[in-house]
Amino acid sequence: MSAVAFSNAEQDAVIRFEDIGRAYQMGVETIHALQGLTLTITRNEYVAIMGASGSGKSTLMNIIGCLDSPTHGQYWLNSQLVSRMNDRELARARNQEIGFVFQTFNLLSRMTALSNVEVPLIYAGLKRRERQRRAKHALDVVGLADRMSHRPSEMSGGQRQRVAIARALVTNPSILLADEPTGNLDSRTGNEIMTLFDNLHDRGNTLILVTHEQHVAEHAARTIRLSDGKIVSDERPGAGR
Numbered sequence: 001m002s003a004v005a006f007s008n009a010e011q012d013a014v015i016r017f018e019d020i021g022r023a024y025q026m027g028v029e030t031i032h033a034l035q036g037l038t039l040t041i042t043r044n045e046y047v048a049i050m051g052a053s054g055s056g057k058s059t060l061m062n063i064i065g066c067l068d069s070p071t072h073g074q075y076w077l078n079s080q081l082v083s084r085m086n087d088r089e090l091a092r093a094r095n096q097e098i099g100f101v102f103q104t105f106n107l108l109s110r111m112t113a114l115s116n117v118e119v120p121l122i123y124a125g126l127k128r129r130e131r132q133r134r135a136k137h138a139l140d141v142v143g144l145a146d147r148m149s150h151r152p153s154e155m156s157g158g159q160r161q162r163v164a165i166a167r168a169l170v171t172n173p174s175i176l177l178a179d180e181p182t183g184n185l186d187s188r189t190g191n192e193i194m195t196l197f198d199n200l201h202d203r204g205n206t207l208i209l210v211t212h213e214q215h216v217a218e219h220a221a222r223t224i225r226l227s228d229g230k231i232v233s234d235e236r237p238g239a240g241r
Contacts, residue, residue, distance in 0.1 A: 013076070014174050014206050015041040015064060020073035022059050022229075033059040034070070035229040041208065043174075046201045048209045048217035051226035058179075060226065061210045065100060065177055066093050078174055095123050099168030101178035105160045107152045107167075113139060114148040117167045124171060138166035141203075142196060158189035165196065169205075176200065179210045194219050 022034040034056045041047055051057040062068035063075060066082060075082045077093060085093065094100075107116050117135040126134070139148055142162040152160050161181065168176055178197070182190030198219055201207050209220060217223050225233045 012042045013040045014043055014045075014078060015039075016076040018074045020063065020070045020075060022056075022063065022068065023071045032229050034063070037073070037231055039224065039231065039234065041175075041206070044201070044204055044206055045222060046207045046220045047222045047224060048211055048220035049224050049226065050211060050214075050217050052212065054228075055226040056229040057210050057212075057226050059229075061177065061179055061208075064175070064208065065098050066090050095120055096171045097174045099171065099173035099176045101161070101164050101168045101176065101181050103180040103183040105152070105157075105164045105184075107160055107163060109152050112149050112151055113144060113155070113163045113166075116152075116163055117170050120167060120171050134170050135166070138170040139163070141169060141200075142166045156189070157185050158192055161185065161189075161193055162196065165193075165200075169200070174206060176205050176207045177210075178208070180212070181209065182213070182216055190216075 017037050017039050020034055020037040021032065024031045024033060037060070049057050049060060059068065063070055066077070066085075069083070077097060080093075082090070082093070108119070111119075114132065114135050117138050118131045121131040121134060136145070136148065139145055139162075142165050144159060144162050144166065147155060147159060147163075150159075152163070155163070161184075165176075165181075168178075176197075181197070182193055185193060194216060197207055197209070207220070209216060211217055222234070222236045224231060225235075
C-alpha cells in the first residue's frame with residue numbers, strides 16, 4: 001500500500017475510521033454489527049457513544065480498543081493503520097495507547113491498589129522504582145494517595161473504580177476508553193466518578209465513554225448515537241457540562 005497523506009486535521013486525529021464494518025456469521029445468518037462507520041476523534045475530545053442493546057456500541061468499543069478487527073474498512077490509531085500492525089504492535093497499542101476502564105473494575109483481588117495500578121507497567125517492561133513512582137502519581141491524581149496499600153475488598157465501589165481509572169492512566173495513554181463506568185455504582189458515587197472524568201478531560205486527556213445512560217453522556221461534549229450498527233447522529237451540543 002502506498003503512503004497516505006493526511007491533512008492537518010487528520011494528523012491531529014487519535015482515531016480515524018473509514019467505512020468500518022464488522023459482520024459475524026451465526027449459522028447461515030450474517031449479523032452486521034457495524035455498517036459503514038466513518039468518523040474522526042481528535043486529541044482532547046470528550047465523546048460519548050450511545051445506543052440500545054444490539055446497536056453495535058460494544059463492537060465499536062472493541063475495535064477502538066484493538067480487541068477486535070473490522071471485516072472491512074480502515075482504522076488509524078495515531079496515524080498508524082491498525083490492520084498493518086502485527087501481534088506485538090497490537091499488544092503494545094492495547095497496553096500503552098489505550099487506557100481501559102471497565103464497569104466491573106477488573107482488579108486483582110489479592111493485590112494492593114498500588115500493585116494493581118503497576119500491572120500495565122510490568123507488561124511495558126519498566127523497572128520497579130519507576131513503576132511505583134508512576135503508580136503513586138496516578139493514584140494521587142484520582143484522589144487515592146491514602147489507599148495505596150489497601151486491597152479491593154477493603155475499598156468501596158467508588159474507590160475500586162478510581163483504582164481502575166488510575167491503572168488506565170498510568171501508561172499516559174492516547175485515549176481513556178470507559179465502558180459503562182458508573183454501571184455498578186450508586187448515583188452519588190457515579191456522579192463523583194463522572195466529576196473525576198471531567199477533571200481528567202480538563203487535564204488534557206482524550207475520553208471516550210460507552211454508555212446507555214443519558215445523564216452520563218451529558219458530561220461529554222460530543223455524542224455519537226448508534227442504531228443497527230450505523231451512526232444515526234453525531235452531535236456537539238456545546239461544552240457538555
